[in-house]
Amino acid sequence: MDTGSSLQNRVPRKRRKMQRVTMMDVARLAQVSPSTVSLYLRKPSAVSPAAGQEIARAISTLGYVPNLVAGGLAAASSKVVSIIVPSIRNAFFAETVSTLQAELAAEGLQVILGHSEYGEDQEEALVRTALAWAPAAVVLTGLSHSAETRKLLQASGVPVVEMWEIGGEPVDMAVGFSHPHVGASAARHLLAKRRRSIAFLGARMQEDHRAAKRASGFAEEAKRAAEHVTCEVINHPGAATVEAGSLLLSRALQQIPDLDGIACSNDLIALGALFECQRQGIPIPDTIAVVGFGDLDFSASCIPSLTTIRPSGDLIGKEVARLILAGIHGEQPAGASRIIDTGHVLIERRST
Amino acid sequence: MDTGSSLQNRVPRKRRKMQRVTMMDVARLAQVSPSTVSLYLRKPSAVSPAAGQEIARAISTLGYVPNLVAGGLAAASSKVVSIIVPSIRNAFFAETVSTLQAELAAEGLQVILGHSEYGEDQEEALVRTALAWAPAAVVLTGLSHSAETRKLLQASGVPVVEMWEIGGEPVDMAVGFSHPHVGASAARHLLAKRRRSIAFLGARMQEDHRAAKRASGFAEEAKRAAEHVTCEVINHPGAATVEAGSLLLSRALQQIPDLDGIACSNDLIALGALFECQRQGIPIPDTIAVVGFGDLDFSASCIPSLTTIRPSGDLIGKEVARLILAGIHGEQPAGASRIIDTGHVLIERRST
């Protein structure tokens, strides 16, 4: 209708706000074209020092902040890595996410976080929105996912790293360790300490498949290793907390009166068991030996100090970052190098 | 040069890959225009049931995943909330972030995470990249930021929530509690228990301003409350761990031989102190009363159970989410309602 009349040469005819300082503004002030500014931002060496200085000055004068959303769209790859963990409240994953975030941030990558709460459907929804960001990579926890999740990921063509578990076929890449082996290590250690009535105390194993695998590795090793060994697996349906550990120990004592060794699926549970023994006056390790998992903050300092299996969430984070960065820099890991075993270490302390 | 000759009607003349299933593809298959698809995605009720069904079918046939990067650019507001915490390894922040993530995810908002590691410069860099995503909101920890950070945030016009601290002037909104008050509560509790030689055990207080404020609130209350009260603040330069707690307790005993009460800036430190007392055969609370902070997982179950101050990271997360969502839905909180005091609760248990 109106052709943009009157005084203002810039009638706000169309579209939204135009507050933001854009690359155009910087270019105008620095007396260069927008492309040069863009080039300077991505590859400063390709721009003459004079122009570069001018641009830098303009950027700081205007307080320009590049719009990564626009950049991501134009470049068809946003500088984002999507991480999906069961829960960040879990110290294991907190450690991994923390390390991963730090490593990726150093390369200018942002971390987008999601919590699946151990639910496959929830994970699927998270993967869906994750992919909607055209991420540089997607990081998942474990190897168990819904069929739809796998399909989505495969179809997207985005690099995928599954962490904290190996021993199955990953969608793309995997960094972690074998959970059955962890369980087996714990069992072997207890058997070596001449324990014959042992139990695995776990929590939420109906959902936490990895904990369940540690339990079955434990049970199988116990069965294989020797005759006249009693072995039970006891599950607490709620979260893995110190309180759950106390409950589980009481329950184990009811089921196995001559209990002399336990492995816990988590150091929090082990700590709860320690406390419960102290309450009941059961000497550790004399009567019951305790092996934990996780080597958490308190495990070296508690009384008695806790024998535990350290999976190294830190190392997992570092390796995941390495794989992702390698992928971004063009190297396509193939074959066996797509699966990295970070192993586990049994740290013997006073509780066994 | 070449005009796009030969067999292929779609020579890859210009630009990048065009693999992705776009809204155009969906529109084509569903026999509607792209705008209708977009409308359907954002407001299904505005589209006729017939067209909607057709579109839904097309989406699932093609496995279409909308590109939020493009959407964010077009709408000038990406569906992202940037959260910057000192460290996710800290159980407090893990809890808050977890809750916040869950609440925001329910409204279709993604969380982008950054760790400042208690560094103001690092925080500034994080804020800069955070703003580069044109986020729907930015969430920071605490009220202490570099001048440049504040300027950046103010200039951006993005809603900002500072959490885990109130008692100063926020950039925009704040949700948290008063740290000096927490310290004072701890001091009052110890004094009420007739303790007269008390100490505050903290870690990393040169960087963790909030812990430092708890300490000074503690010291001031002790000074104010009564004469002939000895009060020391002892700092461990490293991270707040159980081990640091043991060290700090030993140090406190050296400095104050007749020590009879301590407040710890963190339950991990308190647990370390508990363990150290147990090792040295010091009865708790008879000889030394212990107050913690955080009400962590183990605090109710340890021996003796820990008197502690609960700040409720959960509640903070919920309130932050509420503020953000209100802002997105157009309500602009003003005045006092921009600052929410979540308070703190002292939970008395066996350690005092």
Added chain:
DNA sequence: TGCATCTATCATAGCGCTACGATGAACTCG
């Protein structure tokens, strides 16, 4: 001096989507 080779810079076409305004068709009602 003439022509090929660099180098620094630029113009421009999208990236995939949303929001705006417009267009008909269907419906209402005096």
Added chain:
DNA sequence: CGAGTTCATCGTAGCGCTATGATAGATGCA
């Protein structure tokens, strides 16, 4: 029965940036 209203749908101009190829100048070499 025609003017006004509502409703579903559409066409299209950007959002701010990057990547591509083009264009001048500067330089090299015969």
